[in-house]
Amino acid sequence: MFKEILEDLGYKLSDCGNHWRTSALYRGGDNSTALQIYKDSGVWTDFVSEQSNQPFRRLIELTLKGQPDKLKETLQSIKTGEQSLTQHKPKTLIEMEKIYDDSILEKLFPNYNFYDKKNISESTQKKFKLGLAGQGNMYRRMVFPIYNEHSQIVGFSGRTVDKNKNPKWKHIGKKNRWVYPAYVPSKESVDEIIDQCESVYIVESIGDAMALFDSGVKNVVVNFGLYISPAIITYLTSKNLKEIILAGNNDFSSPKNRGLMGSIKNYLKLSSYFDLDYICIKNPPKGYNDLGDAHQDGQDLKLWSKKEVNLKEQRKFISEFVKNNRMEFSKIHATKAQKINE
Numbered sequence: 001m002f003k004e005i006l007e008d009l010g011y012k013l014s015d016c017g018n019h020w021r022t023s024a025l026y027r028g029g030d031n032s033t034a035l036q037i038y039k040d041s042g043v044w045t046d047f048v049s050e051q052s053n054q055p056f057r058r059l060i061e062l063t064l065k066g067q068p069d070k071l072k073e074t075l076q077s078i079k080t081g082e083q084s085l086t087q088h089k090p091k092t093l094i095e096m097e098k099i100y101d102d103s104i105l106e107k108l109f110p111n112y113n114f115y116d117k118k119n120i121s122e123s124t125q126k127k128f129k130l131g132l133a134g135q136g137n138m139y140r141r142m143v144f145p146i147y148n149e150h151s152q153i154v155g156f157s158g159r160t161v162d163k164n165k166n167p168k169w170k171h172i173g174k175k176n177r178w179v180y181p182a183y184v185p186s187k188e189s190v191d192e193i194i195d196q197c198e199s200v201y202i203v204e205s206i207g208d209a210m211a212l213f214d215s216g217v218k219n220v221v222v223n224f225g226l227y228i229s230p231a232i233i234t235y236l237t238s239k240n241l242k243e244i245i246l247a248g249n250n251d252f253s254s255p256k257n258r259g260l261m262g263s264i265k266n267y268l269k270l271s272s273y274f275d276l277d278y279i280c281i282k283n284p285p286k287g288y289n290d291l292g293d294a295h296q297d298g299q300d301l302k303l304w305s306k307k308e309v310n311l312k313e314q315r316k317f318i319s320e321f322v323k324n325n326r327m328e329f330s331k332i333h334a335t336k337a338q339k340i341n342e
Helices: 004-008 055-063 068-087 102-107 122-125 190-197 206-214 228-239 258-270 293-295 301-306 310-326 330-342
Strands: 017-020 037-040 044-046 050-055 132-133 141-147 153-160 169-172 199-204 220-222 242-246 279-281
Touching: 004 017, 004 068, 055 068, 102 153, 153 206, 169 206, 190 199, 190 220, 199 206, 206 220, 206 293, 206 301, 228 258, 242 258, 258 279, 258 310, 258 330, 279 310, 293 301, 310 330
Parallel strands: 199 220, 199 242, 242 279
Antiparallel strands: 017 037, 037 044, 044 050, 132 141, 141 153, 153 169
């Protein structure tokens, strides 16, 4: 039911297992992975505008705004479909997080060529316990096991090795619960390093994290996207942190710098939990899209990490940026941005 309606409205759906990814046509978006829509319920999340867990009807209302006749017809078809689904609705079960046996890693090939070409050392790759999948849902992806605080594997993140294959990253497990690579088994875990440093870098992808690792900066946590999750915020608040560095990407190829906007939104979100003197945004080195690109090109990320940020000037910049891009930020963001510069 959901698929037929969405395609009829012009949404081009990319199949991602239990959900689809597509662009947010209702607001004229061009990011083909911005919108996540679950197949079984139609519940959707817009990762760019930060609208999360919205009902399917709301998406239809937004898409057909200004087309009352088409909207009425489509909503009626949804109602009819929902009635049919209700007759066969299974009992609701409590969904537990799946735990995977460590032996599953034996199916991964110890092939490090892909990240060798990105200037990531083999020793760092081994610390992240990655391997190439030769079969299954992660076929031809560099696979990273995700561990919880009990050293149990609770999911996997896979980066395709084939050019122009989407999605670039694929995840198995409850990504919004991950605090990675904090608990990857090691002689000295990232969790312990963060405690010792009393600081942490928040980056968008595992590639960025490995680039920092290779440069000797190991107090790092991965967002797996633009926005910081409640699980990561909970983790950060449990630590005695003196510095939180938001190192999102520079999206130079996009008309709008989504990476910078994401970092600012994360900054404003964290401002509710931490003193502003403890939070800063530190973009990748000038001219580079992300830390992985900079590292591949031979940039010294250790030196980059030591550069100080003028916090007062940054607050002023954030306040002005939000003011000049009001359509991209919520009223809550705008209020927080105004306050940080007072």
